[in-house]
Amino acid sequence: MRLRKYADSDFFLALLKDSDWLKEKAKKIYEKNKNSIYISPFTVVELMIVCNRENIPLKETLFHISRIAGLTFVKWDLFFRTVDYIEKGANIFDALLMAFAKESEIAFSEESEIISSDKIYGKFDFKVIDLKK
Numbered sequence: 001m002r003l004r005k006y007a008d009s010d011f012f013l014a015l016l017k018d019s020d021w022l023k024e025k026a027k028k029i030y031e032k033n034k035n036s037i038y039i040s041p042f043t044v045v046e047l048m049i050v051c052n053r054e055n056i057p058l059k060e061t062l063f064h065i066s067r068i069a070g071l072t073f074v075k076w077d078l079f080f081r082t083v084d085y086i087e088k089g090a091n092i093f094d095a096l097l098m099a100f101a102k103e104s105e106i107a108f109s110e111e112s113e114i115i116s117s118d119k120i121y122g123k124f125d126f127k128v129i130d131l132k133k
Contacts, residue, residue, distance in 0.1 A: 004038050004070075009046045012039070012065050016056075030068065039069040078103055085124065094120050101126060 014026035030037065047065065051058045078099050085095035098121065101112035114121045117131040 002036055005033050005036050006038050006040060006072075007043070007069060009043050009050060012043075012047060012068065013050065015068065016061060016064055034068075037069045038072055039065060040072055044071070088124070090120055090124070094118060097121075098124055098126060 010022060011026050011029070014020040014022035015030060017023070020026075044062070044065070047061065048058060050056070051061050081099040081102060082092070082095045085098050086092060090098065097114060101114055104110070105112050111127060113127040113129055115129045115131065121128045
């Protein structure tokens with residue numbers, strides 16, 4: 001069974017910086033595990049903060065990291081919320097859309113609107129931009 005290896009920011013920084021005391025060890029680990037290295041969204045944010053603080057080119061750094069590691073970003077809570085909507089009458093696709101919209105509201109502190117001709121979203125108190133109007 002293949003294991004996912006979740007790397008911390010120091011691993012990526014060691015690989016990307018010109019000089020780092022962990023660079024050689026990070027390279028060896030990368031070579032041995034290059035098809036199973038992942039990064040969490042939280043580590044990406046940490047790296048963005050470090051890049052900003054250290055004046056390291058952010059876009060270039062993120063591009064390089066995206067070539068090194070897979071990104072995981074969906075939480076189990078999203079799927080549990082989806083199940084709640086399904087249990088209350090939504091189909092899986094409408095439930096997933098509502099769960100993503102609700103997650104967006106939580107993440108961005110902004111209300112979400114759903115663009116659709118389906119009536120189901122109003123039943124769950126989502127604001128809807130009706131395609132039929």
